[in-house]
Amino acid sequence: MKVDALQCLSCKDILYARARHDLRPCACGAIYVSASTAHATPVEVEVDVTLSELYDDWNLRRDEFGLITTKFQRRRGWKLSEL
Numbered sequence: 001m002k003v004d005a006l007q008c009l010s011c012k013d014i015l016y017a018r019a020r021h022d023l024r025p026c027a028c029g030a031i032y033v034s035a036s037t038a039h040a041t042p043v044e045v046e047v048d049v050t051l052s053e054l055y056d057d058w059n060l061r062r063d064e065f066g067l068i069t070t071k072f073q074r075r076r077g078w079k080l081s082e083l
């Protein structure tokens with residue numbers, strides 16, 4: 001499914017909310033998923049997960065989803081213009 005995400009302009013981490021009350025910072029702490037978008041670029045990413053799996057990930061604090069680190073993006077060879 002496609003989710004609306006934000007990319008931090010400082011550390012380039014990508015975050016997306018897993019639930020309405022999700023609150024998670026990027027690596028440098030400049031943005032949270034529910035914070036102002038002034039310091040972030042809106043991006044859309046494809047994630048292989050259902051909405052209820054995202055909710056459970058947040059609710060049970062598994063923290064497997066909701067954050068795409070720059071390390072992960074580099075491993076996958078992602079570039080912002082390709083997102």
Ligand SMILES: [Zn+2]
Nearest residue numbers: 008011026028
């Ligand atoms: Zn950041």
